Amino acid sequence: MSTPIETDVAIIGAGPIGLFAVFELGLLDLKCHLVDILDRPGGQCTELYPEKPIYDIPGLPIVTGQELTNRLLEQVKPFSPTFHFGEMAAGLERLADGRWKLKTDADTEIVAPVIVVAAGGGSFVPKRPPVPGIEAFENKGDGVGVHYAVRKMESFRGKNILIAGGGDSALDWTINLAPLAKSLTLVHHRDGFRAAQHSVNQMRELEKSGKVKFHVASVKAIHGDENGALNAVTLAGADKKEWLHEIDAFLPFFGLTIKLGPIAEFGLNLHENLIPVDTARFESSTPGIFAIGDINTYTGKLKLILSGFHEAALMAQAAFHICKPNEKLRFQYTTSSSSLQKKLGVNA
Amino acid sequence: MKIVATDRIGKEHIVEGRDGWSVMEILRDAGLPIAAECGGACACATCHVYVTDGWYEKLTPPSDAEIDMLDMALAVEPTSRLSCQIVCADELDGIKVTVAPE
Numbered sequence: 460m461s462t463p464i465e466t467d468v469a470i471i472g473a474g475p476i477g478l479f480a481v482f483e484l485g486l487l488d489l490k491c492h493l494v495d496i497l498d499r500p501g502g503q504c505t506e507l508y509p510e511k512p513i514y515d516i517p518g519l520p521i522v523t524g525q526e527l528t529n530r531l532l533e534q535v536k537p538f539s540p541t542f543h544f545g546e547m548a549a550g551l552e553r554l555a556d557g558r559w560k561l562k563t564d565a566d567t568e569i570v571a572p573v574i575v576v577a578a579g580g581g582s583f584v585p586k587r588p589p590v591p592g593i594e595a596f597e598n599k600g601d602g603v604g605v606h607y608a609v610r611k612m613e614s615f616r617g618k619n620i621l622i623a624g625g626g627d628s629a630l631d632w633t634i635n636l637a638p639l640a641k642s643l644t645l646v647h648h649r650d651g652f653r654a655a656q657h658s659v660n661q662m663r664e665l666e667k668s669g670k671v672k673f674h675v676a677s678v679k680a681i682h683g684d685e686n687g688a689l690n691a692v693t694l695a696g697a698d699k700k701e702w703l704h705e706i707d708a709f710l711p712f713f714g715l716t717i718k719l720g721p722i723a724e725f726g727l728n729l730h731e732n733l734i735p736v737d738t739a740r741f742e743s744s745t746p747g748i749f750a751i752g753d754i755n756t757y758t759g760k761l762k763l764i765l766s767g768f769h770e771a772a773l774m775a776q777a778a779f780h781i782c783k784p785n786e787k788l789r790f791q792y793t794t795s796s797s798s799l800q801k802k803l804g805v806n807a
Numbered sequence: 808m809k810i811v812a813t814d815r816i817g818k819e820h821i822v823e824g825r826d827g828w829s830v831m832e833i834l835r836d837a838g839l840p841i842a843a844e845c846g847g848a849c850a851c852a853t854c855h856v857y858v859t860d861g862w863y864e865k866l867t868p869p870s871d872a873e874i875d876m877l878d879m880a881l882a883v884e885p886t887s888r889l890s891c892q893i894v895c896a897d898e899l900d901g902i903k904v905t906v907a908p909e
Contacts, residue, residue, distance in 0.1 A: 508850045580844060589882050589908040625878040648883040653875040677882065697885070714879040716853065717844050762846075 463568035466492045466541075467782045469561045470575045471548040471722070474502020476752030476767035477577035478531040483775035485538030486791075486799055489782055492569050493540055494561065496547040496582045496720075501528035503579055506715065517765055527764075537804045543567050547582055551725045551748075559747060573778040576727075576734060576743075576750040577767070581719035588623065588711045590681050596689045596709070604689045605681075605709045609636070617641050619705060621692060623678055624712035630654040632710060634661050637670045644704065646676040646694060681709070722754075730756055740777035741770045747781055749774045808900035812856075814839055815906055824895035830856070830904065831891035839906060847891040849873055852880035854890040855907040862902045866893060882908050 468484050470477045473495035481491045497506055504513075504524030512521045519527070546563035551574065554560055561569045585607035587593060596604040601614030609615070609632055616639040622629055625647040631654075637643045645662070652659050665671040679701060680693035691705045719732045727734055727743050727750075734743050734750035738757050742749050751774050752767035760766070779788050793799045800806065808824040812834055822837040824830070831854040835841045842853035849872050858866060863886040869877070873892050877883055890904065 503845070507845045508848050511848055511850065586879070586881055647878070648887075649878075651874075653878040713881055714852075716851075717842075 461566070461568070463560060463570045464492060464541075465570050466490050467571060468492075468573045468575055468778060469494065469559070469569040469571040470577055471495075471561070472502060472577040472579060472752070472754075473497070473500040473542060473544070474577060474579050474752065475504055475527060475531055475764050476579075476771055477502070477575070478528070478535055479768050480575055480577055480751060480771040480774065481535040481538055481540045482531075483772045484778060485535065485540075486793070486802065487775055487779045487788065488802070489573075489775070489778060491538070491540045492543065492571070494543045494546050494548050494563055494567070494569070496545065496584075498545045500532060500542065500544075501525065503717075504528055506583055513764070515763065515765065537802060543569075547720065548578075549721050557747075572747060572782050574748045575774060575778070576722065576748065576754055577752045577771075578722060579753045580717035581722060581732070581754070582717065583715040584718050584720065586711070586713040586716045588678060588713065590678050590692075593681055595687060596681060596683060599688065603707050605711070607711065609710070612636065612639060615639055615708060618707040620644070620708050620710065621646065621678075621704065621706045622710045622712065623647070625649070625652045625654065626712060626714060627654045627658065628712040628714075630658040630662050632712065633671055634658060634665065637665050642672070643670065644672045644674065644706075646674050646678065648675065648677055650675050678709070678711075736770075739773065741774040742777060749778065808895055808897055808902075810834070810895070810899075811901060811903045812837075812839055813903075813905040815908060824899070824902075826895055826897070828895050829891045830893040830895060830902070831889070833895065834890060834904075834906070840909075841890065841906065842909075843891060849876055849889060849892055852876045852889060855880045855883075856888055856890045856904040857884055857907060858886045858888050858893075858902070858904050860903040862899070862904075863888070865899070865902075880907070 467489040468491045470493045473493045505528050509525040546565045549564040550562040552560050558572045559574050615636050619642045620640045622633050622645045633645045666673050676694040676696045678692045679695045682691045683689050691703050694704050695701045733756035736750050736755045741751050751770040753762045810822050810824050812820045824833050831843050844853045845851035873889050
């Protein structure tokens with residue numbers, strides 16, 4: 460285990476609100492570490508709608524999710540935040556000195572007096588097909604059972620594989636695993652794919668050569684032996700006819716969905732999966748833990764990016780007093796303060 | 808117009824539609840379990856419904872963007888639609904939908 464990182468503020472979520480929090484905290488000389496389960500910044504903006512225009516960001520009449528993220532990254536650059544991407548905030552504990560220790564599923568430990576939950580709707584996690592009992596076949600080891608991602612291709616050599624889905628991931632893994640597999644079957648709800656055309660062409664070639672079997676079908680049931688090892692699924696075709704299909708591994712690729720995840724276990728007061736906060740500090744009922752953006756709730760809450768920006772600014776003022784209890788907060792404007800301008804690396 | 812919506816436990820709800828609103832917005836505001844994570848941008852497939860009892864055929868066919876998005880939805884059936892893409896109108900009075908599994 461590595462030694463814990465010590466910082467002023469640990470932010471859960473690197474979406475637009477988490478990023479803007481870095482800016483507001485940075486103006487007050489507070490350093491931030493951000494944790495995000497995704498492998499890049501932007502949260503929903505870049506994961507769900509990177510190319511869709513947003514029209515209600517003050518001062519930006521039209522901006523895409525990706526552009527807004529890029530602008531925010533540029534804005535926070537002077538404060539050199541540290542990002543921990545591809546890591547899920549997994550646990551939170553209070554230390555004897557009153558600070559918090561945030562642990563990730565990659566065993567990163569961040570110790571800070573202030574935690575800011577800017578997690579939107581929670582963590583992006585793979586969609587789990589609604590097949591009864593599927594959970595029992597997850598995490599059963601390399602190459603067997605149910606996998607939502609491929610980490611070691613080699614572990615699927617010589618296996619009977621079933622892939623479900625019609626997007627790029629489903630087709631890419633069909634193409635990559637077909638040469639290794641004993642057999643590979645792809646199922647999708649229609650005879651068409653949203654994936655890149657060259658991938659579709661490659662898959663059709665593999666189908667023609669017999670390396671891949673494709674069915675318009677869906678998985679209805681999953682079956683294991685007495686030791687809990689996966690051995691077959693029941694497939695249902697477009698005509699509702701069902702048949703048993705023997706497999707070693709099942710790889711569903713239906714993209715990501717948002718689940719609250721381990722935040723639910725942090726011991727915070729929750730209301731319908733949201734964190735109630737006061738509207739002066741945006742602090743949860745647990746002192747030192749703040750919640751901003753879509754994850755919080757209060758009377759009059761609107762789930763808008765601009766509301767999250769406001770929440771970040773007020774949160775930062777309160778966080779300052781926790782991080783620097785003996786210092787006086789000097790409220791300044793970036794337009795007139797030479798010390799703020801110095802922090803931002805600009806010369807007025 | 809009325810929307811007849813069946814939730815995930817099979818309970819039927821009759822909710823009043825509003826001209827020009829999406830069926831997703833109506834169901835969400837009526838408290839049905841519609842996540843609508845992307846807020847109606849046809850970008851997440853969490854407002855997936857089955858349009859039943861012959862109503863599917865009466866709808867404007869799905870756009871390419873919706874067909875693409877349905878490819879990432881779970882438990883897709885021939886009458887699957889994203890409810891954020893169905894706009895309430897008088898001719899849809901009585902439309903029947905069932906909220907798809909999560």
